[in-house]
Amino acid sequence: MAAWSPAAAVPLLRGTRRLPLLHWAQRMFASQTEGELKVTQILREKFPRATAIKVTDISGGCGAMYEIKIESEEFKEKRTVQQHQMVNQALKEEIKVIHLVSIITIFSPVQFSRSAVSDSL
Secondary structure (H helix, E strand, C coil): CCCCCHHHHHHHHCCCCCCHHHHHHHHHHCCCCHHHHHHHHHHHHHCCCEEEEEEEECCCCCCCEEEEEEEEHHHCCCCHHHHHHHHHHHCHHHHCCCCEEEEEEECCHHHHHHHHHHHHC
């Protein structure tokens, strides 16, 4: 039996509107979207000492909502609100066209791995 792929479902859905589940399945097998790559590049430029940056389009690929996780020494000894202000400032032009941004800032590897564990639950 051949492996399932999102493309295999397309003939079954001809004439129907794009289903959110199908779009999600296609997104699951895709690499980063153009928007995710752009936001990641900007954050890498603005936070050169970041040890981890993860940008996820949580809107299903349309670029309206992103979850951003950044681990950087630059956040050390700063309140969470100050850390988020730093990220917002770095993305000030992009945020104008984004509906929602969820920001998680971390300044230690231990925090980042805890965050990754809680995501998988």
